[in-house]
Amino acid sequence: MLQSPESSSRGLRYEGGSHSEEGALPNIDFAGILAAVRRQVWPVLIGACIGIGLGLVYYVSKTPVYYGSTQLLLDSKSKLNEDAAITALSELGLDAGAVDSQVEVLKSINVALSVINKIGIDRILDDDQVQSPVAAAITWLKNAARSIKEFILPRRQLTPQELADARRDDALLYLSNNLSIKRIARTYILDVGFFSTQAAKSADIANAFAQAYLDDQFGANFDATRRATDWLEPRIQELRKKAVATDLATQKFKGDKGLIATAGGSLVNEQQLAEINTQLVLARSDVVRADAKYGRIQSIISSGQMDAAVSEAIDNPIIVELRNKATAASKTEAELAAKLGPTHYQVLRLRSDIAEYRRLIFSELQRIAESYKSERDIALARQHALEEQLTSQVSLTNLSNQDSVALRELERESDSYKNLYQTMLQRYQESLQKQSFPVSEARVISPAMVPPLASSPKLSLAVVMGAVLGLIGGAAYGGWRELRDLGFRSSSQIRDLLRLDCIGVVPKVSAQQLSLVPSVPGGPGLVAGSQMMRYATNHILSPFAETLRSAKVAVDFALGDRQGKVIAFASVLPTEGKSTISKNFASMLAHQGARTVLIDADLRHRGLSGDIAPEAQKGLYHVLAEGASVASVLLEEAETGLRIIPAGSDVPNAHTSTLLSSAAMDNLLADLRSKVDYIILDLPPLGPVVDVRASSKYFDGFLFVVEWGATSRDLVVDAFEANPQVYEKCIGVILNKVDTLRLHFYTSKVPQDGLHKKYAAYYG
Template sequence: MNRELYGESVVNGSQRESDSEVIDVEAVWAIVRRQWIVVSVCMVAGLFLGIVYLLSAVPLYTSQISVLIDRSNKQFADQLTLGGGVLDDEGSVLSQVELLRSQTIALSVVDKLKLIDDPQFNASFGSLYKSTYRTIVKIFSVSQWFSSDEGDSVADLEQRKRDAAAGVQGNINVTRVGRSYVLTVAYVSPFPNLSQNVANALGDAYLEDSLNSKYEATRRASNWLLERIAELRQQALDTDLAVQKFKSAHGLVTAGDQLVSDQQLSELNSALIVAQSDVAKAKAKLQRIEQIIDSGETDAIVSDVLDSSITNELRTKYLNASKLEAQISAKLGPRHVQAVRLRAEMDEYKRLMFDELNRIAQGYRSEVDVAEAREKTLAANVADATGVSANANETMVQLRELQRESETYRNLYQTFLQRYQEAVQQQSFPLTDARIISRASASTRPSHPKKILALAGFLALGMFAGAGIGAFREFRDRFFRVGDQIRSTLGLEFLGTAPLMAENAAYKAEPVSDPRTVAKFGPIYDYVVDHPLSSFAETLRNSKIAVDLACSTKKTKVIGIVSTLPGEGKSTIAVNFAELLAAQGARTTLIDADLRNPGATRALAQHAQAGVLEAILGNQDLGRLCLVNPRTGLRFLPAVIKQRVPHSSELLSSPGMKSIISRLSEVNDYIIVDLPPLAPVVDARAFAGTVDAFLFIVEWGKVSRRLVRQSVEADSYLFNKCVGVILNKVDQGKQKLYQKYGSSEYYYRTYSKYYNENA
């Protein structure tokens, strides 16, 4: 039936609530409206705690100094220190920050200021608790019962120093100023003078520790260098002696850095080259003069001919005779006696000149022979020297290795000796890489607590706590609040709401003169009769129309009123719905079929002596068992339970119950059956076959949506006959906090003028 009216909007086991991927701003705002009181209360509580904290907190004073990691001494420090004293990277600066926080610096401050005997320091930061704790430990420590008092005092003094150092460390704050090399060292205590003294002492202790660490490092390095120098000196001597012994053993004589044999070989090679050049030169001169002699050229000249006075004189005479012969031949003819004589003198001069050339050529041959002989001698000497040098070079491989080793140790010795001298200088000239650029002064105003920040923090804490509580409440709010939730979760039509009506505990029913009339125990059971123009009456009218549309072919409509849990007000709805139908002139009978908890009977007929149970079992006259409301004409068949009925579901599905419905159908237009709830018992499901339509009652803000959905889905037959859901006990003041724009609840004020709750 319901599927035909409203479509297939529910499938068993499926998820009905769609998840939106976009943040619903309106839903968030609704949550804020619902939970703002919780958040406000938590914020007020947080503000109150903040005020209490400020009133009870001990004021703390902060003093700080500024320490500069000095880079101006970089070159000088690099020359004097072994490892370089300037900090160049981020890690080194952070290391100095940790050094300022270290126990070594704290212990130095404790010793310098004698903080273990300072009453102000001991009164700060839980020292009394620590002293009490040490006393208790000492009392219950069995090992200390038998130890000496002197040993205990020394150990206790050390422990007190460590505790004091821990107290100093716990109140130090070291920060780096931006990306600079300036460190700010702050100390916090309840006393301004104590903060000032400790802050200044921290800076002094840091500088002293820096000096001491450099001095100790340099001293340790000097000692190590001294030992190493002695070793290197001995190793250098040993390797040098090994070189000399090796030379003596292998007959290696050196001149400077070179062997004598190598020098001789070099000189012989040079002389051989010169000799080879002389041989070539002598052969060239000999060859040239032989060419002149063979050709008979009188004009050819060689250098030695020019240097010979005899040859020059003969050549002069030859030229003069040639000139004179030419003149005479030209004047007197070539056959003249004088010309013939002159030509004979020229021939003689020529012969004498070539004889002189042969003598010079003979000298050239002697020079060639001498040069060749010298060349051969030098070549033989070079070959001998080469053999000697080759043998010496094989030995020189080992000698060079010994010499390299000796040179290495000699260089190391010189280097370490130089570093040792620098270290000695550094010991006498200590240099730090830091200096204090700003001293601490006594603070006149407490730095803690920061009142505005503390109040803001507590206020924010209260706000977050309230938001958390509100979020938890919203998470736990899994109930039905508006009609859209009914449609989306159950897939059923939302018929309307019934307002929350307070029951009058002092109300007493009027005495009943006729035992066959109803006696109502409360005005809420006559609400729709007393207020026919109310929104509650309109909801029931809407339910009547839904039933009429769903059961239009039925002459008599059997309507079951069900809920999920007891106490949701289904009996109140059933009584008012039946009264509305009767008041409109319809023949209506109300049956209380809740045989285990007959709520309608307690509301209308507490004086009844028999009812539906007797009708089922005894087939009695229904006219005698039904009670009548004379005001509206409603007939009511109560359920008088004198003892618990264990088989109520069998009774409701029995032929006797069907017979009751059949007989009532003949004389009624509507039969309203107040059925037991679905969750605890199965009675309603057993009776579902007899019912034409169901009205489902859900209490507003009480029953979880999951339980209601499970109850509806458990019986598809009942679900198909359900014409809609009524939200009962709705708090109209709170419901507006759940309304959404465009929903029926949003426009409630607009159409509420059509209702009159007082008429």
């Protein structure tokens, strides 16, 4: 069943082509996008060709411009002598501010004036000899306009100085407009270039800018050094006086206070105090060592350990000899005691000798102990003497502390002025040396050479840019065409938007195709008419006729075995081919043997009658309005047997809708139903008149004709919504005047629309 407009609010409107749930992502019709690209490929290609042509025109008409460039290295390493740490950090960070500052120096007026002096203002401002015809014509027009303006409004005569200033300003403007300075990557290298229509001139001016910059750096360093020298000289004289005055004040204070300094710079009493303190430490150490030696030897004597040793006993020859003798006697005593017995007189004599040796050893040790005691007493006495001297010297030092504080303050002040004076004097000498030999921190690493080729215009760039701009323009035009393409282009649009079947497409027939078929007499009261009105019967195997056969099948399916089927052909606008389709459809039915009547019901325009029966005086109007018989107005086509009721002549334009909806119209159709198989009516368009709406109740079905790509989709929808009774009875839609060569560009969803080339074998 077809969906009627009453079943839903504006039910014909097509919302997006797919029915997705609310909140779902919209479906992207990639096939439709690709089809749109295919449709607009020719505008895009034509736009690209136009762009390429314009690029070539630009290349030919543009005056060649040459670019000469030189490269400058900004040597920042010379600053290492001033502050190595800061310079190292700045080099790591590649100080962009310093480089940008040098770029602005290169663009300064001072450098430009120096270039003017080197090159010459006449050469800078001379007219370029190489000009394209277009540029020469533009220059001529500018000069002519300037001459006319000066003739009408004469300028004030300028003085020679004003003329010179004006020429200088023109040269400065010319240099500024054509100068190019670029930093190469993140380096300290600057590319200094100049654009000119003369190759040698571009290289000369680029080199002149580099040399002018170097000269400016020399001059700047010299001026800075000279100013620094002038500033340092009075400061040095002042610091010299200050240093001498503070040194004299220090020496006078030392003499007044008796503060005698040593060679090391310290005071005498401070040095003496340090020496006494050092000697006291050594004396105390000697006391401790002597006391330890004395205590050790006393413990040996008191314990009676003859074998115990001290350093003096080991080195003493007497003690060593006595020990040896005691040892030998002890050994002999042991051997004799073992042989002769412990009471033998020799054993007893040896024992007596050993005891004597022992007494003599300890007697010698006692003498050594006395010497140790004497050393201890001497060291202790020296310690007490040094302590008394230290106490006396400390008291003297405490008395001179205040004088020492004042002396140190004077010495610090004197040292400060001395250091400042030495620093300033050193920088003054350096400034004098720099002034006599100024050094620039930049150098030319690549001088400008005469460029062999022009930098602009470039043929490849002009062609590529023209092609790109042409493609963009063509794409924009193609997009505008897509937006302006509001008509029906495919059967899928009819099904999706109107919810109706697309019966078929009728190809657009060219005049050459029509001229191939000879004219055939129409019959009594009829003329041959245009070949288009008989195209289906003259080309039985054509796609045109095949679409009409599809329409017959659709009518038979929709209306069944109903006797006398009343089929009305309608359209929204005039000139959509409704009359042509209805005439060919009726002729085809009659040619197939069906009893068919064709009625021209367009009483206002009479397009069908004017083509096939222009001489007919009576017709449908006279039957409905005057009661004329059908037989008196009926005409018959000789070739097919189609009977035709023309509209009639002298039909007033007013109240045609009343006639078509009258009882007479109902009686006429009822009478014809019993006599024929098909009644075909060619109705007026829906848009301008209401005749179709008024008479639709008498018709069994409608076949709606839409011109391919011409009739707005919204207009067709509005017409159906305004005429729901027509929509309910609409059997299908026929797309007329279709360009089958371009149809496949609009078939993104239903490929059958684009298969006419493959179907060609079935058409003759």
